[in-house]
Amino acid sequence: MTKTEQKSxxxxxxLVLEAREEPTPEDESRAITWMPRGMExxxxxxxxxxxxxxxxxxxxxxxxxxxxxLLEWSFDQLESPYQYSLQLPQHDTEVIFxxxxxxxxxxEIRRGHKVIEATQTKDNVIVKVQNKKGLYEISAPWGVGCxxxxxxxxxxxxxxKTWRDYGINSAVADFExxxxxxxxxxxxxxxxxRPYGFFYFVPGRW
Numbered sequence: 134m135t136k137t138e139q140k141s142x143x144x145x146x147x148l149v150l151e152a153r154e155e156p157t158p159e160d161e162s163r164a165i166t167w168m169p170r171g172m173e174x175x176x177x178x179x180x181x182x183x184x185x186x187x188x189x190x191x192x193x194x195x196x197x198x199x200x201x202x203l204l205e206w207s208f209d210q211l212e213s214p215y216q217y218s219l220q221l222p223q224h225d226t227e228v229i230f231x232x233x234x235x236x237x238x239x240x241e242i243r244r245g246h247k248v249i250e251a252t253q254t255k256d257n258v259i260v261k262v263q264n265k266k267g268l269y270e271i272s273a274p275w276g277v278g279c280x281x282x283x284x285x286x287x288x289x290x291x292x293x294k295t296w297r298d299y300g301i302n303s304a305v306a307d308f309e310x311x312x313x314x315x316x317x318x319x320x321x322x323x324x325x326x327r328p329y330g331f332f333y334f335v336p337g338r339w
Contacts, residue, residue, distance in 0.1 A: 147269070150262060152247035162222040162307050164247045165334045166191075169213040171323040176214075183229045188219035189333060193318045203323065220334050251276065251289040306339050 134322025157163055160223050166185065167175070175181040185253055194206045204272035208216040233238040243264075258276035262269055287294070321330040331339050 139185060148273075149234070149240060149242045150246045150248055150260075151244045154245045155225045156231070157223050158334060159224040160307065160309075160338055161223065162305070162332075162334050162338070164226065165220055165222060165227075165332070167221075169208060169211055169215040169218070172215040172219060173213060178233070179285075180229060180233050183223065184219060184226075185227075187225045188221040189316055190217045191220055191317050191319055193316050194320050194321065198323045198325075220332065222335055227335040244250065248280070248285060251278075251286050253290065285295040309337050310339060311337075312339055 147268055151188050167188070172181060172184070175184055185335055192207055196203045196206070208218065210216075230337070231242060235242060245262045246262050248260050249263050249268075252259050253276075257272045259272050260269060260276060262271060280286055282296075284292075284295075286292075312331065312333070314333070316333040318329070319330060319332050322328060
């Protein structure tokens with residue numbers, strides 16, 4: 134024990150620890166696209182209708198180069214009831230999922246609680262958590278790290294990265310602009326020097 138208050142808790146239900154106090158801002162893109170198989174999962178979970186109300190349907194991907202249009206690719210040949218992709222801000226996805234999770238009564242969500250350390254014993258995972266009140270510890274039979282490419286869980290548990298480095302640089306940026314492109318078509322320009330694409334996700338934002 135240190136001067137910082139620490140608690141050792143044996144969890145009896147599912148707990149989600151989220152470092153951020155609030156969902157991703159509405160005008161940030163991040164994970165903005167649901168593909169057909171993902172929407173089938175949403176349907177199975179019983180929450181697809183909420184995504185349907187919020188999203189923009191995209192049934193066509195258009196590819197072009199400096200000389201004009203090259204081809205169009207659509208989802209209409211997929212063996213799925215969802216022959217399109219669904220575009221919406223990550224903010225909406227987080228809000229819908231969080232609300233649905235809380236309503237089950239089986240999941241506790243703690244925002245503003247950041248995992249700063251993770252270890253494991255033969256029977257349990259032990260995580261150290263930081264919040265505004267200080268530090269505390271949690272012990273549980275299972276722990277799932279969902280903290281992205283720079284995962285503190287993977288780092289602390291010495292789990293090696295598995296992706297390949299292809300030596301290619303890319304960038305993603307959110308632009309506020311007026312655009313003549315249709316919002317239900319993704320427009321990808323295969324410029325030989327620097328390919329780029331435009332994807333609508335909220336009014337005035339691409």
